[in-house]
Amino acid sequence: MTDPLANMPLRQEVKSMRPERVRSQWWDIWAQFRTHKGALVGLGFLVFITLFVTLGPLLWDVDPGKLNPRNKDFRPYYTILWDADAKVGWQHPLGSDNLGRDIMANLMAGGRVSLAVGWTAMLLAILIGTVIGVLAGYFRAIDGLLMRFTDLVLSLPLLPLLLVMMLLFRDSLRAAFGPENGIFILIVVAIGVTSWMQTARIVRGDVLALKEREFVLAARSIGTPARRIIRRHVLPNVLSPIMVSATLGLAAAIITESALSFLGLGFPSDFPTWGKILFDSTDRMTSFPERVIWPGLAISLTVLAVNYIGDGLRDALDPAYAVNSGAIAGRTGPPPP
Amino acid sequence: MLTYTLRRIAFAIPTLLIIAAAIFFLLELAPGDPMASVPLTVPSEVKEQMRQALGLGEPAPVRFMLWLRQFFWIEPLNVVDALFGTTFAEGELRIISWQNRAPVFLQIAERIPQTLWVVGTSYVVAILIAMPIGIYSAYRQYSLFDQAGTFITMVGFSVPPFFSGVLVIIIFSVQLGWFPTIYDTRHVVNDWSSFWVQVRQMILPVMVLALQITSQLSRFMRASVLDNLNQDYVRTARAKGLVERRVILVHVLRNSLLPVVTVIALYVPAIFSGAIITEQIFKVNGIGQLLITALQANDWPMVQTLSFIFAVLIVLFNLIADVLYGLLDPRIRYD
Numbered sequence: 001m002t003d004p005l006a007n008m009p010l011r012q013e014v015k016s017m018r019p020e021r022v023r024s025q026w027w028d029i030w031a032q033f034r035t036h037k038g039a040l041v042g043l044g045f046l047v048f049i050t051l052f053v054t055l056g057p058l059l060w061d062v063d064p065g066k067l068n069p070r071n072k073d074f075r076p077y078y079t080i081l082w083d084a085d086a087k088v089g090w091q092h093p094l095g096s097d098n099l100g101r102d103i104m105a106n107l108m109a110g111g112r113v114s115l116a117v118g119w120t121a122m123l124l125a126i127l128i129g130t131v132i133g134v135l136a137g138y139f140r141a142i143d144g145l146l147m148r149f150t151d152l153v154l155s156l157p158l159l160p161l162l163l164v165m166m167l168l169f170r171d172s173l174r175a176a177f178g179p180e181n182g183i184f185i186l187i188v189v190a191i192g193v194t195s196w197m198q199t200a201r202i203v204r205g206d207v208l209a210l211k212e213r214e215f216v217l218a219a220r221s222i223g224t225p226a227r228r229i230i231r232r233h234v235l236p237n238v239l240s241p242i243m244v245s246a247t248l249g250l251a252a253a254i255i256t257e258s259a260l261s262f263l264g265l266g267f268p269s270d271f272p273t274w275g276k277i278l279f280d281s282t283d284r285m286t287s288f289p290e291r292v293i294w295p296g297l298a299i300s301l302t303v304l305a306v307n308y309i310g311d312g313l314r315d316a317l318d319p320a321y322a323v324n325s326g327a328i329a330g331r332t333g334p335p336p337p
Numbered sequence: 338m339l340t341y342t343l344r345r346i347a348f349a350i351p352t353l354l355i356i357a358a359a360i361f362f363l364l365e366l367a368p369g370d371p372m373a374s375v376p377l378t379v380p381s382e383v384k385e386q387m388r389q390a391l392g393l394g395e396p397a398p399v400r401f402m403l404w405l406r407q408f409f410w411i412e413p414l415n416v417v418d419a420l421f422g423t424t425f426a427e428g429e430l431r432i433i434s435w436q437n438r439a440p441v442f443l444q445i446a447e448r449i450p451q452t453l454w455v456v457g458t459s460y461v462v463a464i465l466i467a468m469p470i471g472i473y474s475a476y477r478q479y480s481l482f483d484q485a486g487t488f489i490t491m492v493g494f495s496v497p498p499f500f501s502g503v504l505v506i507i508i509f510s511v512q513l514g515w516f517p518t519i520y521d522t523r524h525v526v527n528d529w530s531s532f533w534v535q536v537r538q539m540i541l542p543v544m545v546l547a548l549q550i551t552s553q554l555s556r557f558m559r560a561s562v563l564d565n566l567n568q569d570y571v572r573t574a575r576a577k578g579l580v581e582r583r584v585i586l587v588h589v590l591r592n593s594l595l596p597v598v599t600v601i602a603l604y605v606p607a608i609f610s611g612a613i614i615t616e617q618i619f620k621v622n623g624i625g626q627l628l629i630t631a632l633q634a635n636d637w638p639m640v641q642t643l644s645f646i647f648a649v650l651i652v653l654f655n656l657i658a659d660v661l662y663g664l665l666d667p668r669i670r671y672d
Binding site: 156292297 | 359364491494500506511610613617618632643644645647651652
């Protein structure tokens, strides 16, 4: 038996030495991430678009739903560069729609909803996927069952089912939580429960490999309960594949939400999201192309940025993979909607 | 290999049954009523009879069994009847659409050629473009071509079809006026000029679908070629003096096609459901549009059948991909 007090000074010494000598793991990842130019630009754009939709309304204080029939059908201000007669005005820098609603304010409000749906649906999918993946990888008794279930869900025709779910539960959820919250919950849950499968598979594979490693064996041999092994030893080590599939999931969720809105099965019509604005403007896109281009660009650039962040994260988290930076692993994600 | 295939088929059947049940009982929750469009003046007894005639009188599990029987037995019999002029399926109730009281499969058979034309062409186009791009990007890794290609493919699968579709309409139909915005499915091809009209109206939808698939496939192709370029057999081939063209196009290409072929098979069902949106944009009246209109009209037999057909496609092509992989690559042995 060693005297616990005898160890104290030594421990403190080690602790105080740490910050200078050992860089944290996260710092290494960030250093590696910074070398990926596309990922940096992507991160920058994601920050910008997040600020645009969250802080933007503070600077551009216009109610997105305010009707103004006198100022309807304004063109964006830059239109005067090639068309001097265009109906433009500084009160609507990006123009206004056929009811006089300001496009810029709508883009901000719509982006807030689109990004919120994307993040929450992604978090839900990651949560379900991680729980199922860890359980299947760690407990052999339920592995077969859970993985057959995952395969089954992967064989479901997801887009038709999403549309059916939207149609079936729209009214009851709207009655229970109000028109906007109800649809928000429905879309998030519907996207979440249909996009966790890839995460579950990747996490399970990694957990299976981790389980055979010495440190897990050591933890088990001193009697650590399964719950704590998972929390302390397994989960931190599967964090990197989870983060990579989180970025893929965020991109997919944003696209799925916009696709649902585009097919007319998303949020109610007076509630803007990027997909909804795009859908509502397609009828008159010959005279007002900017009304589909701006929301479409916002969706596409956000998804592009998130995909680049995913690439950069994968290279940073898995240096062996970065060597030939291929696409075989992980990129088998959900089918393009 | 044969036992593996048989085992997979045996496993696919319960999977499909469970999926069919899941879709069926999800739709059971739906509020739609097939009699909603019948005038109020029709007495309720008559409505009840009409309901019975549609096979709606039974409890849900019985109706599920009936649907299974219709899908797997009566509808194939109808196909046999149509082909050989027999009368096996006479007097049997087919799956009836609630929208227009016509058999669901007749409508699907009407719509499938349009979808197959657009989806099939774009898949072939995408494969033809993706292969050379993938090979060359990998061969000249980090070159200007590779970097441009990687960027474009990244953009290609980040831009959702409902934006790229609208964008190409604005550019090529509205601004330039080269192609029509709407796909006219009643157009009949009987001479060169009408063939040219058909080509022109197919270009935009095919372009939108092909852009997505090309991006995915060329990334796979590039990664797969990269994996193979560092292998020993490539060095051996070069060392024994083979021409570079032969090393790449015969040795490397054949090996790197293995995973890509399976990916091509795996993506087939995905582009069918991807076509739902593209068909909606270009007003192609294929099965995707049929699904959307059926959903909006609460036509559950149609939705059920179409969704199940999508599920069958997914399970079938998963099976094909796995079996193909085993057949093509002798190193893979499943049993």
